Amino acid sequence: MRKIIHVDMDCFYAAVEMRDNPALQHVPIAIGGSSDRRGVIATCNYQARQFGVRSAMASAYALKLCPELKLIPGRMAVYQEESRKIREIFADYATKIEPLSLDEAYLDVSDSQLYQGSATRIAEAIRYRIQQELNLTASAGVAPCKFVAKVASDENKPNGLCVVAPEQLDSFVRRLPLKKIPGVGEVTLQKLHQLGLYTCDDVRQYPYEQIQKRFGKFGHILWQRAHGIDERDVQTDRVRKSVGVERTLSADIHTEAECREVVEYLYDTLCNRLALHQKKYHSSKPIRIKSLGVKLKFQDFQLTTVEHRYTEVEKGRFHSLLKEAYSRAKERGIRLVGLHVGLDEPKDVQQLTLPLEQN
Numbered sequence: 001m002r003k004i005i006h007v008d009m010d011c012f013y014a015a016v017e018m019r020d021n022p023a024l025q026h027v028p029i030a031i032g033g034s035s036d037r038r039g040v041i042a043t044c045n046y047q048a049r050q051f052g053v054r055s056a057m058a059s060a061y062a063l064k065l066c067p068e069l070k071l072i073p074g075r076m077a078v079y080q081e082e083s084r085k086i087r088e089i090f091a092d093y094a095t096k097i098e099p100l101s102l103d104e105a106y107l108d109v110s111d112s113q114l115y116q117g118s119a120t121r122i123a124e125a126i127r128y129r130i131q132q133e134l135n136l137t138a139s140a141g142v143a144p145c146k147f148v149a150k151v152a153s154d155e156n157k158p159n160g161l162c163v164v165a166p167e168q169l170d171s172f173v174r175r176l177p178l179k180k181i182p183g184v185g186e187v188t189l190q191k192l193h194q195l196g197l198y199t200c201d202d203v204r205q206y207p208y209e210q211i212q213k214r215f216g217k218f219g220h221i222l223w224q225r226a227h228g229i230d231e232r233d234v235q236t237d238r239v240r241k242s243v244g245v246e247r248t249l250s251a252d253i254h255t256e257a258e259c260r261e262v263v264e265y266l267y268d269t270l271c272n273r274l275a276l277h278q279k280k281y282h283s284s285k286p287i288r289i290k291s292l293g294v295k296l297k298f299q300d301f302q303l304t305t306v307e308h309r310y311t312e313v314e315k316g317r318f319h320s321l322l323k324e325a326y327s328r329a330k331e332r333g334i335r336l337v338g339l340h341v342g343l344d345e346p347k348d349v350q351q352l353t354l355p356l357e358q359n
Helices: 012-020 059-065 076-091 119-134 146-153 166-174 186-194 200-205 208-226 256-281 315-326
Strands: 004-009 029-032 041-044 070-072 096-101 104-108 138-143 161-163 242-253 289-298 303-308 334-343
Touching: 004 119, 004 146, 012 029, 012 041, 012 076, 029 059, 041 059, 076 096, 076 104, 076 119, 076 256, 104 146, 119 138, 119 161, 138 146, 146 161, 146 166, 166 200, 186 208, 200 208, 242 256, 242 289, 256 315, 256 334, 289 315, 303 315, 315 334
Parallel strands: 029 070, 138 161
Antiparallel strands: 004 104, 004 138, 029 041, 096 104, 242 334, 289 303, 289 334
């Protein structure tokens, strides 16, 4: 039986800011946005969340919910350095590590002899070292497979640990709400609810053929997850074909100008991710760009993507792509804005990889 740990830092960016500035410890803060109430929030601390503030929320709306909210400019270079230190700690406990973003990762400790092979004690040791050495907290989930470990890491946040032992796997998954399964978005969830399916146990009782017919390839994945099946390995190598970032907005926006504000915010984050890619895997050669793209999701959950071939990243080109994409809105509100850069890897670096980053 495999032993998988999913480690997820607690409100990572905000936690770094509170650690570095003790005056922020007990006040609601958010990273991103702007003092003139324009822009979008990247993340916030738990004090802000008590007021309903969430990531990807417009600053103006967040300030209405929490007038005392303090907006903090992001310090991506600092967060990246802290992430590097966290991964160094991971490396002391596992050789198979799959980073998902700066603040979370899977670790496969199936063959580890540390702590007599106890994945629970390894997870506890990792969390202890992160707190002692970096003065940050992390939550972790331990399970026989990846998706359950990821779900478990969210069970006792913040600063918590949830262990799903092999003999507990079936009962844990049975009662799991379908919205907690990675990959089940709002549209899919609505369709599942229309069928009377709310938990994994409900899916187990539903005919497999109907699930597959209604949801295609994902129907098979959904059926597997509902039965606690996830045979995916922790992947230490993965070819990166694109770098992107997107934000689902807490409230729909209705003008191209508002979309442009989100693009302005996302552009800086995208450039930071490209810089990280350059630093890690292309230090001696420039990144080869093959395309730029903009994605919009409308209020009816329909998606549109506009992508054109470009060899350089320029903000103005994203604005042009946005204009084309927004022309398809037809008076519909916008609930998601995304930017991406297609990569054309040189032949001699085809095997180089970048950890998956969460958008």
